[in-house]
Amino acid sequence: MRYLPLTPADRTSMLATIGASSIDDLFVDVPAEARLSAPIAGLPMHQSEMAVERHFSNLARKNRAASHHPFFLGAGAYKHHIPASVDHLIQRGEFLTAYTPYQPEIAQGTLQVLFEFQTQVARLFGCDVANASMYDGSTACWEAIGMARRITKRTRALLSAGLHPHYVSVAQTMARFTGDALDVALPELMVETDEARLLAGIDDTTSCVVVQYPDILGRITDLSALAHKAHAHGALLIAVVTEPVALGLIKSPGEMGADIVVGEGQSLGVGLQFGGPYVGLFACKEKFVRQMPGRLCGETVDANGKRGFVLTLSTREQHIRREKATSNICTNAGLCALAFSIHMTLLGERGLRELAALNHARACAAAERLTAIKGVELITPSFFNEFTLKLPKEARPVVRAMAGKAVLGGISLGRLYPGVKALENGLVVAVTEVVSDNDIDALVVALEEALA
Amino acid sequence: MNVINASGWKPEMNAADSEGAPATFTGNRALMLEEPLIFEIGDNETTGVDFEPAPAHSARLNGLLRATPINLPGLSEPQTVRHYTRLSRQNYGIDLGVFPLGSCTMKHNPRLNEKVARMAGFADVHPLAPVETVQGALGVINELAVWLIELTGMHGVAMTPKAGAHGELCGILCIKAALEAKGEGHRKIVLVPESAHGTNPATAAFAGFSIENIPATSEGRIDLAALTARLGPDVAAVMITNPNTCGLFERDLKTISDRVHAAGGFVYCDGANFNAIVGRVRPGDLGVDAMHINLHKTFSTPHGGGGPGSGPVVLSKALAPFGPLPFTERHADGTFTLVEEVTAGDRHPLSIGRMTAFHGQMGMFTRALAYILSHGADGLRQVAEDAVLNANYILRSLEGTLDAPFAGSGPCMHEALFSDSNLAEGFTTLDVAKGLIDEGFHPMTVYFPLVVHGAMLVEPTETESKANLDQFIGALRSVVERAKAGDPALKSAPHFAPRARLDETLAARNPKLVWKDA
Numbered sequence: 001m002r003y004l005p006l007t008p009a010d011r012t013s014m015l016a017t018i019g020a021s022s023i024d025d026l027f028v029d030v031p032a033e034a035r036l037s038a039p040i041a042g043l044p045m046h047q048s049e050m051a052v053e054r055h056f057s058n059l060a061r062k063n064r065a066a067s068h069h070p071f072f073l074g075a076g077a078y079k080h081h082i083p084a085s086v087d088h089l090i091q092r093g094e095f096l097t098a099y100t101p102y103q104p105e106i107a108q109g110t111l112q113v114l115f116e117f118q119t120q121v122a123r124l125f126g127c128d129v130a131n132a133s134m135y136d137g138s139t140a141c142w143e144a145i146g147m148a149r150r151i152t153k154r155t156r157a158l159l160s161a162g163l164h165p166h167y168v169s170v171a172q173t174m175a176r177f178t179g180d181a182l183d184v185a186l187p188e189l190m191v192e193t194d195e196a197r198l199l200a201g202i203d204d205t206t207s208c209v210v211v212q213y214p215d216i217l218g219r220i221t222d223l224s225a226l227a228h229k230a231h232a233h234g235a236l237l238i239a240v241v242t243e244p245v246a247l248g249l250i251k252s253p254g255e256m257g258a259d260i261v262v263g264e265g266q267s268l269g270v271g272l273q274f275g276g277p278y279v280g281l282f283a284c285k286e287k288f289v290r291q292m293p294g295r296l297c298g299e300t301v302d303a304n305g306k307r308g309f310v311l312t313l314s315t316r317e318q319h320i321r322r323e324k325a326t327s328n329i330c331t332n333a334g335l336c337a338l339a340f341s342i343h344m345t346l347l348g349e350r351g352l353r354e355l356a357a358l359n360h361a362r363a364c365a366a367a368e369r370l371t372a373i374k375g376v377e378l379i380t381p382s383f384f385n386e387f388t389l390k391l392p393k394e395a396r397p398v399v400r401a402m403a404g405k406a407v408l409g410g411i412s413l414g415r416l417y418p419g420v421k422a423l424e425n426g427l428v429v430a431v432t433e434v435v436s437d438n439d440i441d442a443l444v445v446a447l448e449e450a451l452a
Numbered sequence: 453m454n455v456i457n458a459s460g461w462k463p464e465m466n467a468a469d470s471e472g473a474p475a476t477f478t479g480n481r482a483l484m485l486e487e488p489l490i491f492e493i494g495d496n497e498t499t500g501v502d503f504e505p506a507p508a509h510s511a512r513l514n515g516l517l518r519a520t521p522i523n524l525p526g527l528s529e530p531q532t533v534r535h536y537t538r539l540s541r542q543n544y545g546i547d548l549g550v551f552p553l554g555s556c557t558m559k560h561n562p563r564l565n566e567k568v569a570r571m572a573g574f575a576d577v578h579p580l581a582p583v584e585t586v587q588g589a590l591g592v593i594n595e596l597a598v599w600l601i602e603l604t605g606m607h608g609v610a611m612t613p614k615a616g617a618h619g620e621l622c623g624i625l626c627i628k629a630a631l632e633a634k635g636e637g638h639r640k641i642v643l644v645p646e647s648a649h650g651t652n653p654a655t656a657a658f659a660g661f662s663i664e665n666i667p668a669t670s671e672g673r674i675d676l677a678a679l680t681a682r683l684g685p686d687v688a689a690v691m692i693t694n695p696n697t698c699g700l701f702e703r704d705l706k707t708i709s710d711r712v713h714a715a716g717g718f719v720y721c722d723g724a725n726f727n728a729i730v731g732r733v734r735p736g737d738l739g740v741d742a743m744h745i746n747l748h749k750t751f752s753t754p755h756g757g758g759g760p761g762s763g764p765v766v767l768s769k770a771l772a773p774f775g776p777l778p779f780t781e782r783h784a785d786g787t788f789t790l791v792e793e794v795t796a797g798d799r800h801p802l803s804i805g806r807m808t809a810f811h812g813q814m815g816m817f818t819r820a821l822a823y824i825l826s827h828g829a830d831g832l833r834q835v836a837e838d839a840v841l842n843a844n845y846i847l848r849s850l851e852g853t854l855d856a857p858f859a860g861s862g863p864c865m866h867e868a869l870f871s872d873s874n875l876a877e878g879f880t881t882l883d884v885a886k887g888l889i890d891e892g893f894h895p896m897t898v899y900f901p902l903v904v905h906g907a908m909l910v911e912p913t914e915t916e917s918k919a920n921l922d923q924f925i926g927a928l929r930s931v932v933e934r935a936k937a938g939d940p941a942l943k944s945a946p947h948f949a950p951r952a953r954l955d956e957t958l959a960a961r962n963p964k965l966v967w968k969d970a
Binding site: 001002003004005006007010011013014015017018019020023025026027028029030031033034035036039040042043044045046047049052053055056057058059060061062063064065066067068071073075076077079083085087088089090091092093094095096097098099100101102103104105106107108109110112113115116118119120122123124128129130132133135136137138139164166167169170172173176177178179219220221222247248249250251252255264271272273274275276277279289295296297298299300301302303304306308309310312313314315317318319320321322323324325327328329330331332333334335336338342344345346347348349350351352354355357358360361362364365367381382383384399400403404408411415416418433 | 487489490491494495496497498499500501503504506507508509510511512513514515516517518519520521522523524525526527529532533535536537539540541542543544545546547548551553556558560561562564566567568569570571572573574575576577578579580581582584585586587588589591592599602603614615616617618620621625628649650651653654655656657658659660663700701703706729731732733734737738748752754755756757758759760761762776777792793804805806807808809810811812813814815816818822825826827828829830831832833834835837838840841842844845847848849862863885886889894895900914915916917918920944946949950951952953954955956958959960963964965966967
């Protein structure tokens with residue numbers, strides 16, 4: 001019991017202080033018929049550190065790690081190189097083992113990081129303010145839709161067909177209970193997005209238009225027209241960014257008029273981790289700040305006049321407002337926000353620009369090679385680091401065949417949109433800076449073989 | 453207002469502080485180091501990462517090339533390491549000392565758990581990789597799920613919720629879906645005790661329910677008679693925290709469950725305090741229908757300065773069919789598959805759908821499972837026993853010093869609750885908390901639960917030694933004696949922290965949420 005410092009002698013003496021004759025005396029309020037008299041049967045007993053580590057090593061070996069293979073998976077989770085100092089710094093015990101900074105005098109480290117994080121996110125997204133993070137991109141997206149409802153007092157949200165299907169799915173789960181009406185559509189394997197559908201759908205009952213940028217197929221489109229039309233009808237434009245690295249190269253949604261910009265911050269500092277924990281990014285125009293969900297850190301001074309930081313505007317939050325809160329969210333993604341912020345600080349403007357340029361260049365090179373394969377068609381002539389191919393046959397078995405040869409060659413649209421015939425030949429390929437020329441060669445060979 | 457610029461501290465900022473200690477040129481005080489913002493020390497051209505040059509290509513950006521800078525300051529690697537290391541030293545953490553935040557369960561975070569979570573086979577795996585290539589990851593999820601089901605005596609578990617409040621939402625949505633499926637969607641009331649976490653009413657309201665409060669008895673438990681009287685055809689559920697936030701076991705929970713079920717409602721249990729009872733009693737045996745488990749509390753995944761959490765929800769047989777997608781399924785041959793939208797239609801048609809993209813907090817699952825396997829069934833039981841023993845030791849050691857409103861209600865569970873009722877005029881719980889900071893401890897939870905005036909909720913957890921507890925008790929006793937004696941120095945505590953008391957009113961009145969360049 002290496003994590004339990006009390007000795008048998010401690011326990012005896014403490015029971016005496018308490019005035020209890022045995023530990024069972026302290027559990028007298030548990031109804032007798034529900035008390036467990038011994039460790040639950042059928043479960044293993046305690047194990048050594050070495051034994052536990054061995055168990056996990058065995059399980060880990062059954063997974064194909066991204067860095068061990070040619071790897072082209074994206075669709076909302078991206079493999080980027082994380083500088084070694086990021087993981088070192090987030091493991092400092094003062095960051096790792098701190099709680100939410102409710103006692104700001106001894107939490108200035110966390111609080112200053114959050115203030116820097118909020119500023120980085122706001123600038124990256126082209127917004128005035130950002131919060132201290134959300135669970136992940138998908139839940140941040142739903143929270144933005146709810147925020148738009150509170151601001152506009154309308155319940156009809158228009159979701160772009162290019163929005164990540166899991167994000168749509170999360171919104172649908174929630175909307176079923178909140179009564180929001182979601183107007184959704186499936187993407188089509190074509191150059192054009194459904195911008196025309198969205199423009200036509202905006203009217204005086206619309207609360208918000210939700211557009212992913214770049215979208216699920218990798219397409220990049222100017223959001224200005226949507227912003228303009230939405231604003232003309234008193235609706236909000238919500239932009240969703242699942243690959244923040246893109247914004248090192250392309251215009252931010254805020255620049256194009258988005259009112260709320262949310263995203264998934266996993267790309268910077270966090271790592272794939274089979275889907276979590278990730279870090280939701282949430283930014284908006286200043287005038288909406290009191291309707292934001294989640295924690296906010298703000299600058300202030302201490303009793304000696306020194307600059308310091310505190311959690312603020314908490315009258316929006318559940319621990320103060322209870323059932324009248326803007327959201328039930330309590331925990332944010334503190335440590336992942338720290339990782340994001342450290343990685344962003346290491347990059348800086350210049351590093352992010354170079355990283356984005358490298359991603360785009362490698363993706364362009366891969367797209368050129370792959371479209372040279374007979375029968376393979378590029379659906380998305382413009383993209384950042386992810387594009388969609390139309391294969392001459394169903395993509396899902398092709399992905400499996402390539403995986404069988406240790407090439408993780410992309411994500412089939414059949415996985416993302418199960419049962420949708422018109423999409424089943426689609427393959428989404430992400431190409432980041434970690435992809436080498438040899439990896440691209442391996443993908444070309446594997447895809448040719450799988451299509452042969 | 454202080455401004456730190458790239459050239460360092462302005463000397464006028466370094467006037468001697470209220471203690472009369474001499475000013476320093478830098479504003480530093482030996483190991484207590486000031487640190488400017490990255491916006492004050494970095495610039496747009498500095499970077500700590502080298503890239504190979506991008507190969508020549510023609511851009512395919514649809515004319516959306518960024519024209520204006522983002523204005524993100526960069527630092528070189530040594531500057532970066534120093535910036536964050538210096539900031540980290542302004543934080544208190546469980547690695548530094550006792551962190552007795554009631555209801556938050558700040559226990560030791562074993563480093564083995566960090567190590568296993570970082571194995572490439574878990575940390576570097578894509579959530580949408582073909583299932584044949586992630587059998588070990590699915591195996592971890594499944595193994596943890598089995599443990600959670602066995603430890604709680606429940607029927608199933610939803611693993612995807614991202615944190616406790618997200619798990620609450622998942623459980624409440626399952627309840628709502630189950631009621632609708634029975635044609636009882638008209639039940640709109642959720643009963644919540646006054647002592648509940650704020651997330652409970654916020655969650656129920658988010659799901660479209662109306663909240664009604666249930667009073668507590670004078671001994672700090674739910675008023676069974678009042679609750680029973682309120683049950684009826686409009687009540688959807690009760691949300692109960694057990695052990696409750698006064699640190700007491702709700703001994704009537706089984707009776708409450710039976711009565712709620714008889715009245716057609718469901719029982720949601722807030723499992724934030726499962727740490728106190730794991731291995732000693734199973735919520736499933738008390739009639740609970742849904743309970744979230746904060747893996748970052750009971751199972752020791754690090755709190756990280758405010759997340760990430762992880763909030764799997766165990767579900768009763770009545771609610772399991774409504775659980776969210778996706779989930780893992782184990783086959784007779786030992787392989788795993790994922791039940792996602794494509795396979796759910798026939799076999800899980802009542803699911804509420806997705807709560808989040810992907811599969812939940814995998815990085816927390818590996819850590820929590822490592823913690824569970826390290827303790828085993830015997831060790832987890834010992835966890836609860838030591839947590840409860842430590843809390844009672846604090847309660848009985850301090851009940852003569854501080855008012856302990858429910859000390860007569862029997863033993864406490866994992867946390868001890870005190871009030872500010874016997875401090876000197878003008879002295880508050882806040883002063884006691886700030887005084888504890890100077891003693892080198894993180895304060896307890898303050899002003900929660902709301903049912904006690906000036907609440908101080910102390911949760912030592914099982915990972916504190918008796919010597920640590922004795923020192924904490926001595927420190928708290930000393931601070932309280934000062935508060936009773938009206939020591940004016942306590943009103944301006946902390947004196948030895950990186951900052952004195954911060955002006956929260958100013959922060960809220962004039963919000964500065966981002967840095968603006970001068």
